[in-house]
Amino acid sequence: MSCQMPLEKSTQPNPSAPTLAEAKAQFINLWGVSGTSWGVSKTLAQVHALLLVSPQALSTEDIMEQLSISRGNASQTVRELIDWGLIYKELRPGERREYFVAEKDILRVTQCIIAARKRRELDQMKRTLDQLAQLPGNDTDPDYRAFHTVLTDIQQLADTSDKLLTRLMKAERNWFLDKFLKLFL
Amino acid sequence: MSCQMPLEKSTQPNPSAPTLAEAKAQFINLWGVSGTSWGVSKTLAQVHALLLVSPQALSTEDIMEQLSISRGNASQTVRELIDWGLIYKELRPGERREYFVAEKDILRVTQCIIAARKRRELDQMKRTLDQLAQLPGNDTDPDYRAFHTVLTDIQQLADTSDKLLTRLMKAERNWFLDKFLKLFL
DNA sequence: CACAAGTTTCAATAATTATTGAAACTTGTG
DNA sequence: CACAAGTTTCAATAATTATTGAAACTTGTG
Numbered sequence: 425m426s427c428q429m430p431l432e433k434s435t436q437p438n439p440s441a442p443t444l445a446e447a448k449a450q451f452i453n454l455w456g457v458s459g460t461s462w463g464v465s466k467t468l469a470q471v472h473a474l475l476l477v478s479p480q481a482l483s484t485e486d487i488m489e490q491l492s493i494s495r496g497n498a499s500q501t502v503r504e505l506i507d508w509g510l511i512y513k514e515l516r517p518g519e520r521r522e523y524f525v526a527e528k529d530i531l532r533v534t535q536c537i538i539a540a541r542k543r544r545e546l547d548q549m550k551r552t553l554d555q556l557a558q559l560p561g562n563d564t565d566p567d568y569r570a571f572h573t574v575l576t577d578i579q580q581l582a583d584t585s586d587k588l589l590t591r592l593m594k595a596e597r598n599w600f601l602d603k604f605l606k607l608f609l
Numbered sequence: 610m611s612c613q614m615p616l617e618k619s620t621q622p623n624p625s626a627p628t629l630a631e632a633k634a635q636f637i638n639l640w641g642v643s644g645t646s647w648g649v650s651k652t653l654a655q656v657h658a659l660l661l662v663s664p665q666a667l668s669t670e671d672i673m674e675q676l677s678i679s680r681g682n683a684s685q686t687v688r689e690l691i692d693w694g695l696i697y698k699e700l701r702p703g704e705r706r707e708y709f710v711a712e713k714d715i716l717r718v719t720q721c722i723i724a725a726r727k728r729r730e731l732d733q734m735k736r737t738l739d740q741l742a743q744l745p746g747n748d749t750d751p752d753y754r755a756f757h758t759v760l761t762d763i764q765q766l767a768d769t770s771d772k773l774l775t776r777l778m779k780a781e782r783n784w785f786l787d788k789f790l791k792l793f794l
Numbered sequence: 795c796a797c798a799a800g801t802t803t804c805a806a807t808a809a810t811t812a813t814t815g816a817a818a819c820t821t822g823t824g
Numbered sequence: 825c826a827c828a829a830g831t832t833t834c835a836a837t838a839a840t841t842a843t844t845g846a847a848a849c850t851t852g853t854g
Contacts, residue, residue, distance in 0.1 A: 463648035577715040
C-alpha cells in the first residue's frame with residue numbers, strides 16, 4: 425500500500441499528510457475487521473468508517489475508488505447504511521451525482537446501531553420466545569418444568585435487555601453523560 | 610421433521626411429550642439463527658441451546674446424533690463452549706466417555722458471553738484506537754482535527770461501553786435486580 | 795505393551811455469504 | 825423523444841467460513 429494514498433486533497437503539500445492518510449486507512453481496516461466479528465459485512469463497516477473520517481461528502485465513485493470495490497457493491501452498501509440511519513444523501517444543485525455524508529455524532533451513531541439491531545434481531549427473538557413459552561404441559565413433568573424455566577429466564581433477560589437498550593437509545597446527551605456515567609460507572 | 614424426535618426418553622408415554630420435543634427443536638433452531646446474525650457459528654449456538662434445555666448431561670455422541678453433526682464438529686464446538694465458560698465437563702466414575710452440562714443460570718450465561726466478547730473484540734479494538742489516536746499532527750489542519758475528533762469520540766464510547774459491560778459482568782444478582790432494574794428501567 | 799474406547803486435529807470439501815459487473819432502469823436536458 | 829449520466833438489480837462467481845471424516849493421538853486396562 426502506497427503512502428501517497430489519494431484519501432484527500434490538501435490545498436498545499438504537507439509533510440504529515442501521508443501519515444494522516446495512513447492512519448485513516450488503518451482506522452478503516454480496524455472498523456472492517458471489527459465489523460465482521462459482530463456479524464456485519466466488511467464492506468459495510470469500511471464504507472461507514474471511510475465516510476466517518478471524511479470531512480467532505482463522497483460520491484459512489486469516490487467510495488468505489490478509495491475502497492476498491494465494485495459499483496454494485498458500493499450502491500448496495502450505501503443504501504443499507506442509509507437504512508441504518510448512519511449516513512445521509514447530500515444532493516448538490518445542478519449535479520445528478522449523489523454524495524454521502526456520515527452522521528458524525530457518535531451518540532447518534534450508537535443509537536442508530538442499537539435501534540437497527542434491536543428491531544432486526546431482538547424483537548424477532550422475543551416474538552418467537554413468547555410463542556414457545558405458551559407451550560402447555562403438565563407441571564409434574566420435570567423435563568417440562570426445566571424447559572419452561574430456561575425459557576422464562578431467557579424471556580426475562582430479553583425483556584431487560586430490551587428496556588436497557590430502549591433507554592440507551594432514547595437517552596439524551598445530558599442523561600447519558602450525567603446520570604448514567606456519573607451515577608453508574 | 611418427525612414429531613417423534615428422540616430428544617428425551619420419558620419414563621412413561623405422555624401425550625404432551627412430542628410437543629415438548631418439538632418446542633425444544635424450535636428453541637434450538639431459534640438460537641442457531643440468532644447466533645449467526647451476531648457473528649457466532651450456527652452449530653455453536655445450537656449445541657449451547659441443546660444443552661441448555663437438556664436436564665441431563667449429554668455425551669459427544671448424543672450431541673452428534675441430536676443435531677446431526679460430525680464428531681469433529683461436536684468436539685471442536687464443545688471445546689469452544691467450555692472456553693466461553695458456558696458449559697462444563699461432567700466425568701462419570703468408571704466411564705471414559707465425557708458428558709457436558711450447560712450453565713443454567715442465565716445471569717451467569719450472560720456474564721460469560723459479555724466477558725468473552727469483551728476480551729476478544731472490545732479490548733483489541735481499544736488497543737488499536739489508542740495507538741491511532743497518538744498520531745501527531747498540526748491542529749491547524751482541519752482534516753487532521755476532524756479525524757482526531759472522530760477518534761476521540763469513539764475512544765470515549767469504547768471506554769464507556771467497557772465500563773458498562775464490566776459493571777454488568779461483575780454485577781451480583783441483587784445489584785442487578787434491585788438497583789439496576791428498579792432504579793433504571 | 796497391545797488393545798479398546800474414546801478425543802482431537804486438520805486438510806479437503808461443502809455451505810454460506812459477499813462481491814462483481816453487465817444489463818436494466820431512472821431521470822434530467824437539448 | 826433520444827441521449828447522457830448516473831443508479832439499481834441480480835445471476836454468476838469469488839471469497840470466506842463452517843463442516844466433515846479419516847488419521848493421529850490419548851488414556852486406562854488386562
